[in-house]
Amino acid sequence: MTAEKVIKVKKLNKTFGKFIAVNNISFDVKKGEIFGFLGANGAGKTTAIKMLTGILSSTSGEATVAGYDINKQRNKLKENIGYMSQKFSLYEDLTLKENIRFYGGIYGLSNKQIKQKTNEVLERLNLQKIENTLISEIPLGWKQKIAFSVAIIHNPKIVFLDEPTSGVDPITRRQFWNLIYQATQDGITVFVTTHYMDEAEYCDRISMMVEGNIKAIGSVEQLLVKYKSKNMDEVFIKLARNNENI
Amino acid sequence: MIKIENISKNYNNVKALKKVSFNVKDGQLFGLIGPDGAGKTSLFRILTTLLIPSEGKASIDNFDTVKNYKEIRRIIGYMPERFSLYMDLTVQENLNFFATVFNTTIEENYDLIKDIYQMLEPFKNRKAGDLSGGMKQKLALSCALIHQPKYLLLDEPTTGVDPVSRKDFWEMLQKLQTKGLTTLVSTPFMDDAELCDEVALIQNGEIMSIDSPKNITQKYPHKLWEIITLNNYHTLKILDNFTNKISAFAFGNAIHLACSEKTNKEDIESFLAQNNIKAKSIKIINPRIEDAFMELMT
Numbered sequence A: 001m002t003a004e005k006v007i008k009v010k011k012l013n014k015t016f017g018k019f020i021a022v023n024n025i026s027f028d029v030k031k032g033e034i035f036g037f038l039g040a041n042g043a044g045k046t047t048a049i050k051m052l053t054g055i056l057s058s059t060s061g062e063a064t065v066a067g068y069d070i071n072k073q074r075n076k077l078k079e080n081i082g083y084m085s086q087k088f089s090l091y092e093d094l095t096l097k098e099n100i101r102f103y104g105g106i107y108g109l110s111n112k113q114i115k116q117k118t119n120e121v122l123e124r125l126n127l128q129k130i131e132n133t134l135i136s137e138i139p140l141g142w143k144q145k146i147a148f149s150v151a152i153i154h155n156p157k158i159v160f161l162d163e164p165t166s167g168v169d170p171i172t173r174r175q176f177w178n179l180i181y182q183a184t185q186d187g188i189t190v191f192v193t194t195h196y197m198d199e200a201e202y203c204d205r206i207s208m209m210v211e212g213n214i215k216a217i218g219s220v221e222q223l224l225v226k227y228k229s230k231n232m233d234e235v236f237i238k239l240a241r242n243n244e245n246i
Numbered sequence B: 001m002i003k004i005e006n007i008s009k010n011y012n013n014v015k016a017l018k019k020v021s022f023n024v025k026d027g028q029l030f031g032l033i034g035p036d037g038a039g040k041t042s043l044f045r046i047l048t049t050l051l052i053p054s055e056g057k058a059s060i061d062n063f064d065t066v067k068n069y070k071e072i073r074r075i076i077g078y079m080p081e082r083f084s085l086y087m088d089l090t091v092q093e094n095l096n097f098f099a100t101v102f103n104t105t106i107e108e109n110y111d112l113i114k115d116i117y118q119m120l121e122p123f124k125n126r127k128a129g130d131l132s133g134g135m136k137q138k139l140a141l142s143c144a145l146i147h148q149p150k151y152l153l154l155d156e157p158t159t160g161v162d163p164v165s166r167k168d169f170w171e172m173l174q175k176l177q178t179k180g181l182t183t184l185v186s187t188p189f190m191d192d193a194e195l196c197d198e199v200a201l202i203q204n205g206e207i208m209s210i211d212s213p214k215n216i217t218q219k220y221p222h223k224l225w226e227i228i229t230l231n232n233y234h235t236l237k238i239l240d241n242f243t244n245k246i247s248a249f250a251f252g253n254a255i256h257l258a259c260s261e262k263t264n265k266e267d268i269e270s271f272l273a274q275n276n277i278k279a280k281s282i283k284i285i286n287p288r289i290e291d292a293f294m295e296l297m298t
Ligand SMILES: Nc1ncnc2c1ncn2[C@@H]1O[C@H](COP(=O)(O)OP(=O)(O)OP(=O)(O)O)[C@@H](O)[C@H]1O
Pocket: A016, A019, A021, A039, A040, A041, A042, A043, A044, A045, A046, A047, A048, A086, B123, B126, B130, B131, B132, B133, B134, B135, B160, B162
């Protein structure tokens, strides 16, 4: 059985002036996967994600996400994906509840659906007590969990998470990954970047980006064997520094 | 020395810091660890003279953070948690700006920042706003160092920094230490904390413990098992019903399970077997600093 491919990328390219930020990358993501998109700082991860979510135009190449062309069908694309950016995705001067209502509205949920979703999210995160608190007063780790719930409020086919756990404490980080697993059980495909190598191990497949190129792709087991490494930390060091023979 | 005596900070009715006291001795690399909202940033802002404590006092090199704020600003390098860069200026202009403010030049102190800054040099004419997240962190750190401070105060400098650069970064901190620099650094990466001389854990505005990383892991109170199964996520859920369990957390490809003292390998094996889980490996391990901190946090 070949799994359905929900992201197909072919020779996707992005240049800023003469600088090539993303260099003809090609890869697929299967339905229901947790796909880890790793790479060193400046490798081009965020730039690639921005193209795949229809925020940034590509310089050349093609890609479809959830069946929609990233350049030609942006509106359809946006309805079918969720996105959590590397910076905060919530309005700091709105309350928790207001944020959920706001995003529900953007995604075209009815008032009834918004109400139901709001209760669902508050209950799942156990945050009913602070529903009327301003986002700016909520600790980062909670914010990230809320931002994730908001990013999937419209039941997208795919959710893109750009460093969702950066700066988040060890316990909250693990709770965040539980939310990711729950989402995949609801059939959502997860595309995630992280600089925590233990989190890389939670992904079904991983790609490693180096200076705009995808240098390796595979399951954790495959990469460990291929690069003769004990853990993902080692794989990362070998690939990111162009030093596969260490 | 950085001296913190009975510092409290209240915002309206929120107590961000509650009678916090500790010292960072000259030449130390001192780590501050705690969940978000624990009060780390408030403490950094007090030490860097940007915030006045509600109670208590703090000093750096015997300069009081309230009375002698001007002197303090000359001897510290500070990297705030949120970016402190001018996004419209280029990489080089940013660095130049910070050097000029302190009457120095990039050339004069290039040695100090070389290890980190050389990764940015190919992009020195790019606007800071166009850098990737981790590149911004590296530039901010270079800016904090460029005037050769005696004391470095770094609020989560490696957040968003990739694993390889993080190693470079900590090596740089250790090198600076041999040159006599005193550093107070907060970090969400527990493995990094292992490289500090001393680590303070802060939670809800209070210091929970201060110790060397070695003592922190040695004081871990339970027997700790590492379990590897095919589907750790499923196994973790099942372990909720294991009566001997004290805590269980995912750790990369494994689960770390803390159990009551009398638990042995057969107990775990048979519990898993009852639930149709076959373990690839079960063994006792030494706790890491992340285990110890999660234990202290819960
Ligand atoms: N608008 C822009 N103009 C010029 N260069 C840019 C622009 N946006 C991004 N870049 C450059 O493209 C490269 C890739 O950046 P990107 O943000 O995609 O990296 P990243 O892999 O997400 O890194 P990090 O892990 O640090 O977040 C970097 O060198 C960055 O400076």
